[in-house]
Amino acid sequence: MTGPPGEQHEASPYGPVQEDGVGVGTANGTFGELLQGVLPENELDFLVTLPITSSSTAEFRLAPSRREVVVRPPHKAKSRLLAERILRAHGHRGGGSLTITTELPEGKGLASSSADLVATARAVGAAMGVRLTEREIELFLRGIEPSDGVMYPGIVTFYHREVRLREKLGFLPPLTIVAHDAGGMVDTVRFNQSKKPRSESEKREYAQLLRELTDAVQVGDLQTVGDVSTRSAEMNSTLSPRKHFDDLLRICRDVGGLGLVLAHSGTNLGVLLPGDEDEQADSVEYVRKSCAAFTGSVSVYRSLGPEGERPDGPERSEDPLLRDPETPEAPFTTSVGHHPGT
Incomplete structure (x- = not known):
């Protein structure tokens, strides 16, 4: 083999x-x-x-x-x-x-x-x-x-x-994420293994948000990307409330940011800014100073991807629902112990 x-x-x-x-x-x-x-x-x-x-x-x-x-x-x-x-x-x-x-x-x-x-x-x-x-x-x-x-x-x-x-969606122009980390650690494996209770109306909204996000990535519509990301973070708050969500949303609006982006299975919540860190130096500094009163830490991350590149169209998996014959029904069962986030 x-x-x-x-x-x-x-x-x-x-x-x-x-x-x-x-x-x-x-x-x-x-x-x-x-x-x-x-x-x-x-x-x-x-x-x-x-x-x-x-x-x-x-x-x-x-x-x-x-x-x-x-x-x-x-x-x-x-x-x-x-x-x-x-x-x-x-x-x-x-x-x-x-x-x-x-x-x-x-x-x-x-x-x-x-x-x-x-x-x-x-x-x-x-x-x-x-x-x-x-x-x-x-x-x-x-x-x-x-x-x-x-x-x-x-x-x-x-x-x-x-x-x-x-589905492969493509690339976006450069983005800067100023992230507030509330501290602690999340066992991401355990989090992702657990089913999340969602109503039928919420599932329909997720489908609509995915359509909007797919189209936005294709045309480089950063504001729609930020709007969808913010809404996803809001919907997640029913499962895992974030203490400074409203504060960060206000800070984002103060600097004209695109929206918030959430580590759904982690401790980070970020302000999404268009452009690279040098272009957004004043906004990055404002967010840093505004978060100084919060418990936790602040870090800056840069998005990865060729600037302005666009694919010809979305590339989908041939059959995302077709399970491989040799794949077990409980795909994540393993005898190896896990370390949080590793």
Whole structure:
């Protein structure tokens, strides 16, 4: 077996190979979600990513004489499991050493765990001289934990519980997110495994918001993006109220921001500004000073994506509802213990 059923590998490595048996992979995080909810058409939980420049990097060294994979930091157990799964699928009986470094804090809703896993997959593939496709990485991750769609470039709509792409939406011009972190950590795996009670009217609204957001990304309508993101954050408040939501919304309006963007399964709530940080220096400073009275911390993140690039049209998964024959009905059951946000 050379990989998940029905998938073909390309000969060239995905990430850079430093020397024989050594590979490096990277993956970006996402600042929470532009939209997250449940769709009425299929009752599936979904999210829309907001890719940021902060990322995770993995280096993998093959060790044919070693059976297991050793990972650093040692609590990244799911990355170790993924590396071993990929090696066995490609007929490698040995192990290796995996080192993960990240700019993404854990348990904050920045897709730190997903970025670690995708970077790991790319590094292992590079070490073997194999390019793993996004679809293959999806299949390898399935069964380990719910995942954001950071294996795909740009903004995507993703079924995170099923670990399945719904649609590639494209890219937006640069955005700056000034984030207030209320503190603490959220066990994002446990949060995403739990079903969220939503009424039929709420599901219909999520479907409408997704249509509006899809169209907005296609034409670069940043204000509609901000409006949808703010509404998603408001709707989430019934499940997880944010103490300073109204304060941040007022601050956003003070600086003429696009809206708020929420880490639905984390601790961050951000003010969304058009342009890069240098262009928005005064607004960034105003938000920072305004948040000084709140408990917590403030950070600034930049969106990731080619400025002004537009795809020809949305690319959808061939059949987002079709479960792979070998995928278990409870896709996220694993014997590996989880660390919050890893």
